[in-house]
Amino acid sequence: MTTPTTPHGTFRPAPGAAPFATQVSAQARMETRLLLRNGEQLLLAVVIPLIVLVGGVLAADRVGLDFPYGVVDTLTPGVLALAVMSTSFTSLAIATGFERRYGVLKRLGASPLPRSGLLLGKVGALLFVELLQVLTISLVALALGWSPDLSVGTVLGALAVVLLGTAAFASLGLLIAGTLRAEATLAAANLVYLLLMAGGAVVIPSTSYGAFGPVTELLPSGALGNGMREALLHGALPVVPLLVLAAWAAVGTLLTSRTFTWE
Amino acid sequence: MVENLVMRYGDKVAVDGLSLSVERDSITAVLGPNGAGKTTTLETCEGYRAPQQGTVRVLGLDPRADRRALLPRIGVMLQDGGAWSGVRAVEMLRHVASLHAHPLDVGMLVERLGLGECGRTPYRRLSGGQQQRLSLAMAVVGRPELVFVDEPTAGMDPQARRTTWALLEELRADGVTIVLTTHYMDEAEQLADQVHVIDHGRLIASGSPFQLTRGTGNSTIRLVVTEPFPPGAPDSLQAALGPDTEVRPVNEQSLMISGPADASTLATVSAWCQQHGVLPESLTLGQRTLEDVFLQLTGRELAT
Known part of the structure; x- marks a missing residue:
């Protein structure tokens, strides 16, 4: 076998970083591809929320659960919230935990991509995956008879809840990924997701939790779920949930910036 | 380039008053047994660690304070890892290339290092040698002036070793400065213009392979x-x-x-x-x- 050679001058140095926007978009596309390629994360992101939605509608019919609004109308905003939580919190935490473990963050740390670019790339990937989730879940919900309270105001309100919810949960996800080992992150992120899904007022309104209800309103999960319901079910501006989410985002970002280690 | 560097981990002194310099457009080998402080020294030059004592300058820049200016100009090959577990080799290389302004032709590099054989296999299932070659490709794809390679051929088969050596020699011929760590004597003898022998974090000899071996x-x-x-x-x-x-x-x-x-x-x-x-x-x-x-x-x- 001969060793291949290349013409003289091929490797002549020509260093330089790509424009920041190019780097961020490359990073976002890469992270999106990897998120969508991972079967478990897809399960978490789309399949579980759909099971909750369809299963909830069927179960409510059977046991005659009585909500003041229609079952699909009550459940869908919460299921959208659940999907946002699964991506911005669980998927992000697990992916980042393993990026640390496999030296990806270290490798990218030696590339021209600055940390702000890496974070923006991650946010871009999260928002794109969330868009796909919202489209899928909304289509299924509409097929089940969902009739949301749609106006410019409610859509903007829901959008604000999704964005602030993403910020809050992403900062908390990074907090876990940046401090625990990869396996511990995997376990913790899934456990917290399950606990919040069951007891965090994401899908079921805070009012259904009895005395525990006011507490759930202060959880990021409760604020995300209640905010989506206030916007899409009651057509109201979700002021309190937005404030709660903003507070969580601020606390999460502060803690993460203090504790996150890249290796 | 490195002056009086001291690095400690707890009580253990990894690098103990090390001073060495590197000539441009040459291959410099930092040779020493495992645990001699090679990787620690390299990672300090790459800006991953701050010197606890002493100063480090790379291309005239401080690897910590001038990090953003320095990073596009250097290439880094880590000893292991550095890619997503589910990513494909060529996909990963394209991604790193896209972060640079004037990257090398990815297809050429893939062919040159035999990475085409990796196909759609995810990174975690590539062989150690394939992961090493990908890592080297990621270090050079941005057309850096200076490349740091940490144990570039550890665990490679003889053919892959020759391919890697030939690539490093071509890089030097085209004006790229290369700093490599190795514990393989033949690698240093074959490739390096200048060898720094270190042990227990101290420089114990420096010179060309010729000077070192014929010195007496x-x-x-x-x-x-x-x-x-x-x-x-x-x-x-x-x-x-x-x-x-x-x-x-x-x-x-x-x-x-x-x-x-x-x-x-x-x-x-x-x-x-x-x-x-x-x-x-x-x-x-x-x-x-x-x-x-x-x-x-x-x-x-x-x-x-």
Whole structure:
């Protein structure tokens, strides 16, 4: 076998970083591809929320659960919230935990991509995956008879809840990924997701939790779920949930910036 | 480039007052056994660690304070990892290329390093050698002025090693400065213009392979015997050979003789063997290798 050679001058140095926007978009596309390629994360992101939605509608019919609004109308905003939580919190935490473990963050740390670019790339990937989730879940919900309270105001309100919810949960996800080992992150992120899904007022309104209800309103999960319901079910501006989410985002970002280690 | 660097991990001193410099457009090898402080030194130059004492300048820049200016100009090959577990080799390389302004042609590099064979296999299932070659490709794809490669051929098969060496030599010919760490003597001898030998975080010798191996003008004889030497063997052989030579035990079945490798030395050695009832398995005469230099400087074998 001969060793291949290349013409003289091929490797002549020509260093330089790509424009920041190019780097961020490359990073976002890469992270999106990897998120969508991972079967478990897809399960978490789309399949579980759909099971909750369809299963909830069927179960409510059977046991005659009585909500003041229609079952699909009550459940869908919460299921959208659940999907946002699964991506911005669980998927992000697990992916980042393993990026640390496999030296990806270290490798990218030696590339021209600055940390702000890496974070923006991650946010871009999260928002794109969330868009796909919202489209899928909304289509299924509409097929089940969902009739949301749609106006410019409610859509903007829901959008604000999704964005602030993403910020809050992403900062908390990074907090876990940046401090625990990869396996511990995997376990913790899934456990917290399950606990919040069951007891965090994401899908079921805070009012259904009895005395525990006011507490759930202060959880990021409760604020995300209640905010989506206030916007899409009651057509109201979700002021309190937005404030709660903003507070969580601020606390999460502060803690993460203090504790996150890249290796 | 590195001056009086000290790095500690807890009580352990990894790098102990190390000073060394690197010439542009050359290959510099930092040679030493595992745990000598090679990777720590490299990672300080790459800006991953702040020097606890001393100063480090890379291309005239401070690797911490001027990080953003420095990073596009250097390429880094990590010892392991550095890619998503589910990513494909070419996909990963394209991604790193897209972060740079004037990257190399990815297809050329893929072909050059035989990465096409990785196909759609995710990174976690690539062989160690394939992961190494991808890592090297990621280090050079941005067309850097200076490349740091950490143990570039550890665990590679001979063909992949030759491919890697040829690539590094071509990079140098095109004006890229290369700093590599290695614990392979032949790698340093084959590739490097300049070798810095370090041990226990200290620089113990510097020079071209030629200067280091021919420095004393003497040759080396390696004596390997079939059974362990009788006690006191090195001293008695030393006495038989006289003060012009130096006898050093390597292990209980081999020793190294530095000095004039002439007929009389050889005759004395074989007479001594006969006299002490030891049977030589091999008696190797040759120029000193870097291995011998290392042994002479530290009294220890480099091989791990």
